[in-house]
Amino acid sequence: MDDRMVRVVGILIDSFFPLLKAGLMFTVPLTIISFSLGMIVAFTAAIIRVLNIRILDKIVKFYVWIIRGTPLLVQLFIIFYGLPSIGITLNALVTAIIGFTLSVGAYGSETIRAAILSVPKGQWEAAHALGFSKLQTLQYVILPQAIKVAIPPMANSFISLVKDTSLAAAVTFSELFNVAQQITARTYEPLWLYMEAAFIYLMFCSVLSVLQSRLEIRFRKSGD
Amino acid sequence: MIRIENVYKSFDNLEVLKNINLTVEKGEVVCIIGPSGSGKSTLLRSLNHLERITSGRVYINDELVDERNGNGDAHKFSPKRVSEICSELGMVFQRFNLFPHMTVMENVMLASRKVKKLSKDEAAENALELLEKVGLTDKKDQYPAKLSGGQQQRVAIARALAMKPQIMLFDEPTSALDPELVYEVLDVMKSLADEGMTMLVVTHEMGFAKEVADRVVFMDNGEIVEINSPENIFSNPSHERTREFLSRIL
Ligand SMILES: Nc1ncnc2c1ncn2[C@@H]1O[C@H](COP(=O)(O)OP(=O)(O)O)[C@@H](O)[C@H]1O
Ligand SMILES: [Mg+2]
Numbered sequence: 001m002d003d004r005m006v007r008v009v010g011i012l013i014d015s016f017f018p019l020l021k022a023g024l025m026f027t028v029p030l031t032i033i034s035f036s037l038g039m040i041v042a043f044t045a046a047i048i049r050v051l052n053i054r055i056l057d058k059i060v061k062f063y064v065w066i067i068r069g070t071p072l073l074v075q076l077f078i079i080f081y082g083l084p085s086i087g088i089t090l091n092a093l094v095t096a097i098i099g100f101t102l103s104v105g106a107y108g109s110e111t112i113r114a115a116i117l118s119v120p121k122g123q124w125e126a127a128h129a130l131g132f133s134k135l136q137t138l139q140y141v142i143l144p145q146a147i148k149v150a151i152p153p154m155a156n157s158f159i160s161l162v163k164d165t166s167l168a169a170a171v172t173f174s175e176l177f178n179v180a181q182q183i184t185a186r187t188y189e190p191l192w193l194y195m196e197a198a199f200i201y202l203m204f205c206s207v208l209s210v211l212q213s214r215l216e217i218r219f220r221k222s223g224d
Numbered sequence: 225m226i227r228i229e230n231v232y233k234s235f236d237n238l239e240v241l242k243n244i245n246l247t248v249e250k251g252e253v254v255c256i257i258g259p260s261g262s263g264k265s266t267l268l269r270s271l272n273h274l275e276r277i278t279s280g281r282v283y284i285n286d287e288l289v290d291e292r293n294g295n296g297d298a299h300k301f302s303p304k305r306v307s308e309i310c311s312e313l314g315m316v317f318q319r320f321n322l323f324p325h326m327t328v329m330e331n332v333m334l335a336s337r338k339v340k341k342l343s344k345d346e347a348a349e350n351a352l353e354l355l356e357k358v359g360l361t362d363k364k365d366q367y368p369a370k371l372s373g374g375q376q377q378r379v380a381i382a383r384a385l386a387m388k389p390q391i392m393l394f395d396e397p398t399s400a401l402d403p404e405l406v407y408e409v410l411d412v413m414k415s416l417a418d419e420g421m422t423m424l425v426v427t428h429e430m431g432f433a434k435e436v437a438d439r440v441v442f443m444d445n446g447e448i449v450e451i452n453s454p455e456n457i458f459s460n461p462s463h464e465r466t467r468e469f470l471s472r473i474l
Contacts, residue, residue, distance in 0.1 A: 125317065128272070131308070
């Protein structure tokens with residue numbers, strides 16, 4: 001082995017645990033928190049759309065339009081670098097959580113809405129005829145069926161989110177990719193370090209893919 | 225028990241019900257027959273707010289359940305009142321519309337638990353009684369997809385009965401069934417009629433209408449053409465349109 005190789009291998013080994021740690025301590029929690037909050041937003045927004053609740057319906061449409069029509073990176077910049085000029089200063093973590101939550105909420109609301117609309121109209125009618133209110137119908141009859149439809153696309157967006165959190169590096173949040181950038185700045189080995197970062201993302205996503213297929217099998221078995 | 229007065233219903237510019245007047249007494253079984261698209265389902269659905277009428281009045285037990293004066297605003301009902309109205313009416317659909325993610329037992333129990341707020345034990349006891357009545361006690365833990373069409377429709381009847389409605393509405397309950405499964409559903413309906421249940425039944429089963437109905441309503445093109453006893457309507461209808469329809473299907 002020549003000296004260059006020895007040096008690179010040394011750097012890769014030294015940086016593996018800092019990168020993995022950044023992944024486990026920041027990327028993973030950021031993903032889980034944003035996704036959970038995003039799901040709450042998504043369900044709320046989808047239900048508002050489906051029940052056609054007057055003014056709220058318009059607000060939700062506007063929100064989805066803005067979030068889906070602008071780049072996530074630009075949204076993060078506006079929150080982190082833009083808002084301080086009107087007196088709202090948020091730290092990198094809060095910025096990232098808000099940005100990703102809004103994103104998951106907007107895309108997720110469309111997925112959930114589509115899943116709700118995929119449940120046959122006869123289900124609503126049967127529940128209505130039994131005396132259920134619209135909310136009760138959603139709770140007991142429609143959502144349990146819609147969730148089965150929504151799980152595969154939701155699992156996909158969860159996996160996407162793991163990778164999208166790397167955008168938080170651009171607003172100085174020290175997650176996996178940001179740490180890779182820092183080490184690169186010190187060591188001048190961008191090819192190898194970014195490859196190593198990519199490898200850790202790949203590991204995370206592979207684990208999630210396995211979990212995803214287990215989850216889907218389980219949901220296909222239950223019920224009908 | 226049901227009183228329908230001067231009811232009109234339009235979808236956009238399509239007039240689907242035209243000046244409907246019909247009264248159903250307690251304990252009566254009234255069958256509605258007529259060609260497809262004549263407004264039979266819409267009439268049934270106007271009783272429990274699945275459709276709102278364009279004009280006229282509908283009463284159940286002398287209490288208003290829908291009203292509108294032509295272009296005026298529809299009468300406003302609170303969600304609670306709508307739920308009450310629906311609880312007085314059981315409805316059975318052509319396509320069963322059972323809840324596929326619940327067992328037979330859960331299907332039958334759900335409304336008595338969540339709408340009537342019965343305890344779990346009361347609801348279960350009630351559900352078992354009804355499943356026995358429709359002959360499906362042994363299927364109580366199955367999911368609907370595992371049942372035949374006839375069995376599903378009997379569960380749907382039990383589910384509607386669980387709310388202890390005063391009136392049962394049937395919208396072509398046997399039209400989606402294989403011919404050999406029709407009788408088991410009709411049998412359940414006959415026994416309900418024998419017990420004195422007030423029933424409004426849209427059907428193409430003329431044998432059932434002949435045997436069970438107190439009166440038969442013939443609808444065509446959004447109008448009630450004729451209301452008559454089963455004997456008269458099938459052997460001696462008073463309208464040419466009724467005669468034509470019956471000669472086409474019998
Ligand atoms: N939701 C709706 N929107 C528009 N037209 C409808 C709707 N429901 C029913 N119709 C029309 O109303 C007419 C009567 O329908 P329906 O009451 O279902 O008749 P039937 O049950 O006698 O076959 C048909 O022409 C049908 O196409
Ligand atoms: Mg019909």
